[in-house]
Amino acid sequence: MWIFLITEIMFFGGIFLTYTINRSLYPVVFGEASRELNVRMGGMNTAVLIASSFTMAMAVWASQTGKKKQLTLFLMLTLILGGVFLGVKYFEYAEKFHHHLIPGRNFQFPGDVGNRAHAQLFFSLYFGMTGLHALHMIVGAGLLLWLVMGSLRGRFTPQYNTPVELVGLYWHFVDIVWIFLFPLLYLIDRH
Amino acid sequence: MKAGRRGVSEHIVSRGIYAGIGATLLIFTGITYYAATVDLGPFNVVVALTIATFKASLVVLYFMHARYSPRRTQLVIVAGFFWLALLLGMTLSDYLTRAWQHI
Numbered sequence: 001m002w003i004f005l006i007t008e009i010m011f012f013g014g015i016f017l018t019y020t021i022n023r024s025l026y027p028v029v030f031g032e033a034s035r036e037l038n039v040r041m042g043g044m045n046t047a048v049l050i051a052s053s054f055t056m057a058m059a060v061w062a063s064q065t066g067k068k069k070q071l072t073l074f075l076m077l078t079l080i081l082g083g084v085f086l087g088v089k090y091f092e093y094a095e096k097f098h099h100h101l102i103p104g105r106n107f108q109f110p111g112d113v114g115n116r117a118h119a120q121l122f123f124s125l126y127f128g129m130t131g132l133h134a135l136h137m138i139v140g141a142g143l144l145l146w147l148v149m150g151s152l153r154g155r156f157t158p159q160y161n162t163p164v165e166l167v168g169l170y171w172h173f174v175d176i177v178w179i180f181l182f183p184l185l186y187l188i189d190r191h
Numbered sequence: 192m193k194a195g196r197r198g199v200s201e202h203i204v205s206r207g208i209y210a211g212i213g214a215t216l217l218i219f220t221g222i223t224y225y226a227a228t229v230d231l232g233p234f235n236v237v238v239a240l241t242i243a244t245f246k247a248s249l250v251v252l253y254f255m256h257a258r259y260s261p262r263r264t265q266l267v268i269v270a271g272f273f274w275l276a277l278l279l280g281m282t283l284s285d286y287l288t289r290a291w292q293h294i
Contacts, residue, residue, distance in 0.1 A: 002264055006271035013275045020279075021286050039224075046220050054213035057204070057254045064203045172254045176247045183239035187227035191235060 001166045005173050012177055015132070019125050019184065026118040031189035033109070033122035036101060038092055042186040045088050046178065052081035053175040059147075060168045063161035071164070072151045078171065079144040082137055089134055096123070103127070126185055133181060136174045143167045202259035212253045219246050 023030045059074035100108035101123050109119040147167055150156060156164055223242040231238060252258040257268055 002267045009271050009275055013278055017279055017282055043224050050216045053254055057209045169255055172250050176250050179246050180243050183223055183243050188236045188239050190227040191230040
């Protein structure tokens with residue numbers, strides 16, 4: 001599992017690198033564009049995701065100690081918190097849509113043509129990075145659903161809980177990606 | 192732990208540690224949120240990324256059990272981050288020193 005996560009680190013690492021280079025090339029426009037993001041929703045989602053990582057860790061604990069009811073409960077809580085994250089993300093995307101901040105024909109941003117082009121670059125990276133992260137969340141939610149069904153059938157015991165542990169590793173990894181996305185996209189040009 | 196087929200390497204992290212780490216992560220999310228509202232010049236990035244790295248380390252060490260993992264697993268993790276550091280470090284040391292491009 002860790003080897004797979006390393007390939008994921010490389011995958012996201014390249015995209016983070018692209019973002020960093022472009023941000024250092026166009027710091028002013030990226031700052032302006034960054035202030036368009038809804039930092040309240042982003043901050044709330046960070047808390048939601050951390051809470052879901054905690055419930056996932058507790059699910060691993062429950063599976064290791066043979067607490068089957070608690071395992072189902074914690075898996076479901078994790079799934080619900082993941083759903084809340086994706087729901088908030090939907091409202092954020094909808095807000096960008098209404099403000100004409102989707103890169104493309106109808107993109108609107110104050111300033112000259114060059115300004116607009118660089119702001120589009122920011123929003124392309126924003127949607128690319130958060131979209132890819134959301135896609136990972138959707139995959140994770142599917143895996144959690146699978147675990148909940150297994151847990152309801154009492155499949156996981158202190159002797160056999162590797163699926164819970166591995167999905168846990170994956171879920172925490174997705175949390176870590178967001179831990180870096182949130183400050184980089186929303187925060188560093190806030191003041 | 193009850194006797195099982197999983198061998199001696201499994202370590203069950205206590206609920207207290209999970210709760211403590213979860214609370215610390217939430218507190219630092221609050222700190223990074225408010226640190227962003229203060230103008231620190233170029234240090235806003237430094238502060239934000241230092242806090243993010245600290246939070247990520249806690250997640251890897253405790254939630255992902257890296258602290259209690261076998262040496263072999265730890266080596267894989269360290270190697271992964273080492274390559275990431277190479278990727279970021281070497282590419283950025285190229286881009287950020289292209290003075291003729293007025294970055």
